[in-house]
Amino acid sequence: MKKRALITILIALFALAVVVNAQAPFRVAIVAPSSVTDLAWTQAMYDALGQVQESMGGEGAMEIAYTEGMFDVTAAAQALRDYAEDGYNLVIAHGTQYGTSLFELAPDYPDTSFAWGTASDTGAGQGLTNVFAYEASAEEGGYINGVMAGLMTESGVVGIVGPVPAGDALLYINGFQQGVHASNPGAQILLAYTGSFGDTAAAAETAQTQIAGGADVLTGSAQQVVGAIDAAQTAGAVWFGTQFDQSGNWAETVVSSQVFDWTATLEDMIAQIQSGTLGGTAYNLTLANGGLTFAYGQVAIPDDVRAAADQAVADVAAGIAYPLGGLPEGQFRVALVAPSSVTDLAWTQSMYSALTEMQQQLGGEGAMEIAYTEGMFDVTAAAQALRDYAEDGYDLVLAHGTQYGTSLFELAPDYPETAFAWGTATDTGADQGLTNVFAYEARAEEGGYINGVVAGLMTESNVIGIVGPVPAGDALLYINGFQQGVAASNPEAQILLAYTGSFGDTAAAAETAQTQIAGGADVLTGSAQQVVGAIDAIQTAGGYWFGTQSDQSANWPDTVVASQVFNWTPVVGSMIESIVSGSVGGTAYELSLSNGGLTFAYGQVEIPEEARAAADQATTDIASGAIVVQQELPE
Amino acid sequence: MNNLNIVQIGAEALALAVLFATPFLFAALGEVFVQRSGVLNLGVEGMMLMGAFTSIYVVSSKGLGADPVIGLLVAMVVGALLGLAMAVVSVTLQAEQGISGIGFTLFGLGLSTLLFKLLAGGVITARGFQSLYIPGLSDIPYIGKILFQQNVLTYLAFALVPISVWVLNKTTWGLQIRAVGQNPAAADAMGVNVARVRYLTLIFGGMMAGVAGASLSIAALPVFQENMTEGRGFIAVALVYFGGWSPWKVMGGALLFSIANNLQYWAQNYNLQIAGSPIAPNLLLMVPYVLTILVLVFARQRRRQEPAALTKPFTRGEN
Numbered sequence: 001m002k003k004r005a006l007i008t009i010l011i012a013l014f015a016l017a018v019v020v021n022a023q024a025p026f027r028v029a030i031v032a033p034s035s036v037t038d039l040a041w042t043q044a045m046y047d048a049l050g051q052v053q054e055s056m057g058g059e060g061a062m063e064i065a066y067t068e069g070m071f072d073v074t075a076a077a078q079a080l081r082d083y084a085e086d087g088y089n090l091v092i093a094h095g096t097q098y099g100t101s102l103f104e105l106a107p108d109y110p111d112t113s114f115a116w117g118t119a120s121d122t123g124a125g126q127g128l129t130n131v132f133a134y135e136a137s138a139e140e141g142g143y144i145n146g147v148m149a150g151l152m153t154e155s156g157v158v159g160i161v162g163p164v165p166a167g168d169a170l171l172y173i174n175g176f177q178q179g180v181h182a183s184n185p186g187a188q189i190l191l192a193y194t195g196s197f198g199d200t201a202a203a204a205e206t207a208q209t210q211i212a213g214g215a216d217v218l219t220g221s222a223q224q225v226v227g228a229i230d231a232a233q234t235a236g237a238v239w240f241g242t243q244f245d246q247s248g249n250w251a252e253t254v255v256s257s258q259v260f261d262w263t264a265t266l267e268d269m270i271a272q273i274q275s276g277t278l279g280g281t282a283y284n285l286t287l288a289n290g291g292l293t294f295a296y297g298q299v300a301i302p303d304d305v306r307a308a309a310d311q312a313v314a315d316v317a318a319g320i321a322y323p324l325g326g327l328p329e330g331q332f333r334v335a336l337v338a339p340s341s342v343t344d345l346a347w348t349q350s351m352y353s354a355l356t357e358m359q360q361q362l363g364g365e366g367a368m369e370i371a372y373t374e375g376m377f378d379v380t381a382a383a384q385a386l387r388d389y390a391e392d393g394y395d396l397v398l399a400h401g402t403q404y405g406t407s408l409f410e411l412a413p414d415y416p417e418t419a420f421a422w423g424t425a426t427d428t429g430a431d432q433g434l435t436n437v438f439a440y441e442a443r444a445e446e447g448g449y450i451n452g453v454v455a456g457l458m459t460e461s462n463v464i465g466i467v468g469p470v471p472a473g474d475a476l477l478y479i480n481g482f483q484q485g486v487a488a489s490n491p492e493a494q495i496l497l498a499y500t501g502s503f504g505d506t507a508a509a510a511e512t513a514q515t516q517i518a519g520g521a522d523v524l525t526g527s528a529q530q531v532v533g534a535i536d537a538i539q540t541a542g543g544y545w546f547g548t549q550s551d552q553s554a555n556w557p558d559t560v561v562a563s564q565v566f567n568w569t570p571v572v573g574s575m576i577e578s579i580v581s582g583s584v585g586g587t588a589y590e591l592s593l594s595n596g597g598l599t600f601a602y603g604q605v606e607i608p609e610e611a612r613a614a615a616d617q618a619t620t621d622i623a624s625g626a627i628v629v630q631q632e633l634p635e
Numbered sequence: 636m637n638n639l640n641i642v643q644i645g646a647e648a649l650a651l652a653v654l655f656a657t658p659f660l661f662a663a664l665g666e667v668f669v670q671r672s673g674v675l676n677l678g679v680e681g682m683m684l685m686g687a688f689t690s691i692y693v694v695s696s697k698g699l700g701a702d703p704v705i706g707l708l709v710a711m712v713v714g715a716l717l718g719l720a721m722a723v724v725s726v727t728l729q730a731e732q733g734i735s736g737i738g739f740t741l742f743g744l745g746l747s748t749l750l751f752k753l754l755a756g757g758v759i760t761a762r763g764f765q766s767l768y769i770p771g772l773s774d775i776p777y778i779g780k781i782l783f784q785q786n787v788l789t790y791l792a793f794a795l796v797p798i799s800v801w802v803l804n805k806t807t808w809g810l811q812i813r814a815v816g817q818n819p820a821a822a823d824a825m826g827v828n829v830a831r832v833r834y835l836t837l838i839f840g841g842m843m844a845g846v847a848g849a850s851l852s853i854a855a856l857p858v859f860q861e862n863m864t865e866g867r868g869f870i871a872v873a874l875v876y877f878g879g880w881s882p883w884k885v886m887g888g889a890l891l892f893s894i895a896n897n898l899q900y901w902a903q904n905y906n907l908q909i910a911g912s913p914i915a916p917n918l919l920l921m922v923p924y925v926l927t928i929l930v931l932v933f934a935r936q937r938r939r940q941e942p943a944a945l946t947k948p949f950t951r952g953e954n
Contacts, residue, residue: 341748341861343757375748375861465904471916498903501920505865510856511655515900518647519639529860532758536858555760 026056026270029065029083031076032094034198036068038223040243041168041260045094045117047244048262052270070095071198077101084109089273091115096167106131113278115269118168120282130278132269134262136285138168138221138242139175140316141258141292143323145219145240146179147312148255150187151305152238153217159210161203161220161228162193169221172242172258175323176219178361182321183308185360190215200227207231229253238299247297254297256309261291288317319596322573326580327362328395334572335389336372337382338400340504344529346549347474347566348374351400351423353550354568358576376401383407390415395579397421402473412437419584421575424474426588436584440571442591444474444527444548445481446622447564447598449629451525451546452485453618454562456493457611458544459523465516467509467526467534468499475527478548478564481629482525488627489614496521506533513537535559544605553603560603562615566591567599594623646777648897653793654785654855656886656893658683658847658864660792662871663878663885664799665843670875671803672836673816673944674725677736679844680868681743682717686710686845687852688747691859692754695761703764703853707788710849711842717743718841722834729948740868748861755859763857764788788850799882812836816942819949829949844868877931880940891930895923 028049036046046066053062065083070076076098083091084105092115093102099116103123106114110130116122117134149158158180163169173191180187190210194202204227207218211231218232219240229246232239233253239246241257265283272281285291294313301309315321334355336342342352352372359368371389376382382404389397390411399408399422409429412420416436422428423440455464464486469475479497486493496516500508510533513524517537524538525546535545535552539559545552547563571589578587591597607615621627639647662679669676690706692698699705717739724735751759767790769783803809814822815832823829847868852859870892878885899919906913 343752344860345758468916496904497906498900499916499920501917502865504860504862506858506860506863507655507658507851507855507865507867510858511651511897512900514651514654515647515897516904518651519644519901519904532760532858532860533856533863536760536856555758 025059025061025063026090026274027063027065027088028090028092029067029086029088030092030094031067031070031079031083031098032092033070033076033097034068034223036066038244039226039246039248040221040223042068042094042223044244044260045092045262048260048266051263052266055267056270073097073101077105080114081105081108084112084114087112089113090269093117102131103128111278113269113273120284122280122282124280129280132272132279132281132283134265134283134285136168136171136260136292137287137325138172138258138260138292139178139323139325140287141242141294142172142175142177142219143179143182143316143321144287144294144309144312145242145256145258146176146181147183148179148301148305148309149176149217149219149240150180150182150184151308152255152302153184153187153215155214155216156184156186157188157190157210157214157216159207159213159215159218160189160191161206161210161218161225162191163197163220163222163224164195165193168243171325172221173219174325174327176240177327177363178323179312181363182312182361185364188214189363194224196224197222198224200224203227204231208235211235211237245295247295251298253299255299255301256297257295259293259295260285261293264289264291286317287313288319315596319570320567320599322570323361324573324577324580326577328367328576328580331367331369332362332396332576333369333394334371334396334398335392335394336370336374336398336400337376337385337389337404338372338374338398339376339382339403340529341374342372344550345532345552345555346527346529348400348529349550350566351398351568354572357569358572379403379407383411386420387411387414390418390420393418395419396575398423408437409434417584419575419579426590428586428588430586435586438575438578438585439588440568440590441588442474442477442566442598443593443629444478444564444566444598445484445629445631446593447548447600448478448481448483449485449488449622449627450593450600450615450618451548451562451564452482452487453489454485454607454611454615455482455523455525455544455546456486456488456490457608457614458561459490459493459521461520461522462490462493463516463520463522464493464495465513465519465521465524466495466497467512467516467524467531468497469503469526469528469530470501471499474549477631478527479525480631480633482546483633484629485618488618489611494520500530503528503530505530509533510537517541517543551601553601557604559605561605561607562603563601565599565601567597570595570597592623593619642777644901646780648901649781649894650784652890652893652897653781654789655897656889657785657789657792657850657855658867659871659874659889659893660796660886661788661843661847661850662868663874663889664792664795664882665840665847666872666875667799667878667880667882667885668803668812668836668843669840670945671816671880671940671942672812672833673819673942673947673949674833674837675732675736675872675946676718676721676725676739676837676840677733677869677872678717678721678739678743679736679840679847679871680864680866681740681747682714682841682844683848683851683864683868683871684743684747684862685717686714686848687863688751688848688859689713690845690849691759691761691763691852691857692750694763694853694857695755695759697755697759703762706761706763706853707846707849710845710853712845714845714848715838715842717845718838719834721841722837725948726830726833726837729950732946732948744862751859751861759859761853761857763853786854788846788854792850793886796882796886803882813942815949816944819944819947823949823951829951833949844871847871873927877927880942888927888930892923892927895926899923 207228247254513534553560690710694706773783
């Protein structure tokens with residue numbers, strides 16, 4: 001009897017404990033360098049905590065403690081330790097500068113979860129398992145703001161009020177400059193740092209110098225900027241903000257603010273902690289994952305500016321545009337060695353136009369030099385050109401042909417400081433001990449498939465011709481993908497495939513195309529710079545053309561239905577970023593439909609609704625993996 | 636499915652072969668005259684490129700938007716000037732002909748590319764010579780398609796074959812050319828101005844090379860891209876040897892090469908198989924070259940008319 005009563009009481013106690021435990025609030029503490037009402041970095045996180053609290057059920061479900069204004073790193077470390085000691089579930093170290101202290105104290109509290117930002121390092125390399133890292137790709141929103149700023153300035157002068165050239169602020173400022181250059185290459189940028197995050201007066205003064213220098217559009221970062229916004233308002237200039245919606249007090253001045261939305265990040269951290277995982281994940285806010293959003297004030301934004309901004313957002317999110325987080329110091333020098341001409345409307349032009357685009361984005365020839373040697377059919381001559389460029393001290397030397405690989409691998413070790421890039425290739429030479437070679441290739445079969453689907457639906461004669469150069473490399477991938485696309489949309493269609501044996505023999509391409517036209521083909525495609533002859537032939541015959549590598553519609557807008565375009569801009573950007581951060585090789589890049597590297601350009605040919613829908617569906621299916629386009633066809 | 640039957644394919648292939656034999660024919664006929672006078676012009680390729688670019692440039696809207704006839708005249712003038720330059724180098728200055736010819740080819744490649752970059756900036760197109768249907772004849776089944784639905788330059792090229800034969804064999808000019816190529820010292824003794832004859836054949840050969848280029852860029856395609864001749868000038872020179880310096884045989888060679896080349900495209904198009912397995916494109920692409928070599932090796936040439944003084948500069952009194 002006694003025994004049973006005891007058991008009952010124990011069970012009741014246990015149940016109570018469970019209930020109490022379940023109802024205990026989740027306890028979060030944040031230690032931040034500035035105030036939770038700073039309209040910037042700290043407020044962005046603090047407000048996100050408030051929102052998460054609300055969605056979890058209020059203060060009863062989640063407790064928030066904060067220590068603000070912790071410029072002093074030692075004091076911040078003590079505050080972090082106190083919160084951990086006090087049993088908080090999640091302790092947020094909201095400043096890059098807190099990292100060293102955090103990594104020292106985290107091992108003492110293995111049951112406490114820590115979060116550190118701006119950072120991408122969770123300390124996993126040092127054996128830490130209870131640290132999350134978070135950062136924002138502030139350069140992306142900076143780029144969007146910059147695009148708008150470039151279009152809205154009337155004086156052609158734009159001012160930037162920076163705190164210190166580091167961390168999140170530097171990312172934002174770098175992105176902003178690239179946006180301005182991209183939308184308005186002629187604009188002048190005035191950039192000055194105050195040396196402080198919180199010196200409002202210095203920010204106001206800096207802004208005034210820029211206004212005096214002609215700036216009518218300004219931006220800036222950190223909590224200091226309130227001084228600068230005010231100065232802008234007084235002068236009738238407009239302002240672009242970051243980190244937090246800054247339009248509240250200056251609705252007539254603040255055009256748009258990049259807003260850091262940490263809500264999803266926090267929710268994921270909390271969910272992980274509740275399921276027993278205390279760290280190890282690095283979060284990054286981007287336009288693509290919705291962590292970066294925009295808040296607008298009441299400034300009238302012209303339609304074209306708004307459209308350009310929307311396009312830029314879509315392009316950055318899709319990976320088509322690539323604002324660099326880290327910019328090169330001084331002039332960045334790129335050299336391109338290519339088998340055909342930079343105006344070949346094909347392989348070489350696709351890379352050259354990416355380089356010129358990046359050059360504009362970085363601020364023109366002063367920021368980036370482009371040297372090229374084209375028409376290098378001769379591999380020995382190409383190798384000499386590559387060596388000359390490396391010898392001459394170029395930062396990045398591109399060997400833009402599969403055939404250059406052997407020579408490149410021979411000469412790369414002689415120039416360990418120079419970054420080389422090789423395409424079409426997937427091998428960075430890491431096996432041979434090379435550390436200074438990037439590799440790049442395009443999944444040309446994916447766009448080939450899409451073109452094939454549309455071609456299959458547009459042919460009336462049910463005969464489709466393919467004018468190939470040689471059955472190898474990128475051209476073969478494209479041709480194989482194209483055939484699979486045709487087979488998918490129109491199994492009845494007959495395919496006439498012939499190779500000219502050359503990349504540049506325009507007349508042979510024209511002749512081949514004419515045999516196919518004579519054979520009944522009303523839709524043609526093909527690859528390499530030779531195809532201009534074939535396009536002209538199909539135009540004369542009144543049929544349609546599908547292109548690849550570069551946009552081929554300009555000369556034949558009524559004939560070229562669609563061109564798969566290789567967009568190397570993100571690859572070039574990523575290489576430059578990597579070089580700036582000290583890594584001169586080792587990465588293999590790939591253009592695909594899903595990463596924005598393969599895009600489509602359209603001519604003026606009207607595409608039937610059905611074909612367009614099929615193309616969209618195929619694009620979605622390839623990106624999601626529902627359709628796998630084979631690189632090789634079965635025999 | 637609208638598969639063509641074998642006869643239709645044959646007709647289509649022949650029609651295209653005739654069209655694409657045109658540049659070979661112009662260049663090779665010009666070269667026949669040059670070589671019969673004792674000079675080897677390996678600069679044909681470069682002269683073709685210059686003719687191809689300059690003609691489409693004046694015809695295209697990026698240039699003057701001129702009539703194709705003007706384009707043709709420009710190609711003739713440009714080619715003739717290059718031929719004149721080659722004459723200065725090889726006849727007057729007596730430079731080694733093979734080397735200086737290669738030099739002219741590289742010069743033509745470089746200059747046409749440079750002008751193309753500076754003036755056109757990128758691929759150019761134009762409305763060139765259109766197909767000219769010969770009334771009545773063009774309606775003949777198959778034959779009409781092959782022979783009488785071509786552009787005016789193609790008609791001209793084939794018309795020039797009998798004319799060349801006649802000029803070379805039946806006129807005083809022809810006799811002088813052959814004499815200068817066979818025995819310049821004897822011709823000189825007979826009062827023929829050797830240098831003058833060679834100047835004229837080189838100018839004519841250059842002009843024909845220019846027209847050959849134009850027959851690609853403002854007739855067969857019409858498009859220009861750098862180095863668009865892709866070695867056709869050298870094939871033309873080879874055809875002169877192949878044809879034993881006879882215009883008829885040169886024409887035969889040009890047609891043989893062109894027909895074989897066009898048929899291999901059809902073989903690729905229809906995935907021609909041998910014993911159930913497809914033939915690699917690279918093998919098919921070799922066919923015209925292999926065939927031409929085979930013909931050259933096995934066809935017994937009874938009367939080869941190789942000019943005895945070919946590639947030999949002439950200096951009065953030395954020979």
